[in-house]
Amino acid sequence: KQEVTQIPAALSVPEGENLVLNCSFTDSAIYNLQWFRQDPGKGLTSLLLIQSSQREQTSGRLNASLDKSSGRSTLYIAASQPGDSATYLCAVSARRALTFGSGTRLQVQP
Amino acid sequence: NAGVMQNPRHLVRRRGQEARLRCSPMKGHSHVYWYRQLPEEGLKFMVYLQKENIIDESGMPKERFSAEFPKEGPSILRIQQVVRGDSAAYFCASSPDSSIGELFFGEGSRLTVL
Numbered sequence: 733k734q735e736v737t738q739i740p741a742a743l744s745v746p747e748g749e750n751l752v753l754n755c756s757f758t759d760s761a762i763y764n765l766q767w768f769r770q771d772p773g774k775g776l777t778s779l780l781l782i783q784s785s786q787r788e789q790t791s792g793r794l795n796a797s798l799d800k801s802s803g804r805s806t807l808y809i810a811a812s813q814p815g816d817s818a819t820y821l822c823a824v825s826a827r828r829a830l831t832f833g834s835g836t837r838l839q840v841q842p
Numbered sequence: 843n844a845g846v847m848q849n850p851r852h853l854v855r856r857r858g859q860e861a862r863l864r865c866s867p868m869k870g871h872s873h874v875y876w877y878r879q880l881p882e883e884g885l886k887f888m889v890y891l892q893k894e895n896i897i898d899e900s901g902m903p904k905e906r907f908s909a910e911f912p913k914e915g916p917s918i919l920r921i922q923q924v925v926r927g928d929s930a931a932y933f934c935a936s937s938p939d940s941s942i943g944e945l946f947f948g949e950g951s952r953l954t955v956l
Binding site: 736766768773774775776777778781821823829830831832833834835 | 875877883884885886887890898901933935944945946947948949950952
């Protein structure tokens with residue numbers, strides 16, 4: 733059974749810092765990995781999708797890497813801003829559904 | 843192009859009542875997934891449907907919960923005889939095909955059971 737773990741569970745940083753969020757999964761037989769952002773009381777916004785054959789994806793200040801063999805992904809956020817404050821969820825797909833981690837709650841202090 | 847639309851956004855029910863949650867996928871998407879997010883927990887897969895077919899309901903509780911995605915109209919998640927433990931946010935996601943590519947999520951329906 734696939735299990736997804738995200739570390740840290742919560743993170744508070746001052747504005748402008750570069751930061752890394754970690755995601756690990758137990759079963760490397762995945763189709764892809766997706767990073768989402770969830771604001772309080774809101775739905776999920778897709779940030780980056782990495783196919784299993786890819787090593788990384790970039791979008792603006794975000795960069796996500798995937799090491800399928802070791803079961804790890806990282807989300808790198810450059811020059812963090814208060815507007816980045818949210819919960820970041822990692823999800824891996826296998827067969828028919830996504831398995832989510834519990835998320836990292838990020839707070840960026842102005 | 844409207845995104846995934848869920849309604850109602852908030853629903854309050856008393857124990858024993860029925861809850862019906864609706865999801866209209868993105869235009870051109872024929873695959874719908876339902877997830878549940880309990881307070882302070884991650885999202886858990888419930889069911890995956892295509893038009894008129896349930897493909898995978900391995901995450902759905904065996905009793906009181908059912909889902910459908912008819913040929914016409916939205917997908918519906920139905921919870922009969924709700925209990926307090928059903929209080930959660932229910933999210934719907936859609937995709938254009940079965941390849942488990944990028945999923946697009948709705949804003950969720952928040953069910954509160956009194």
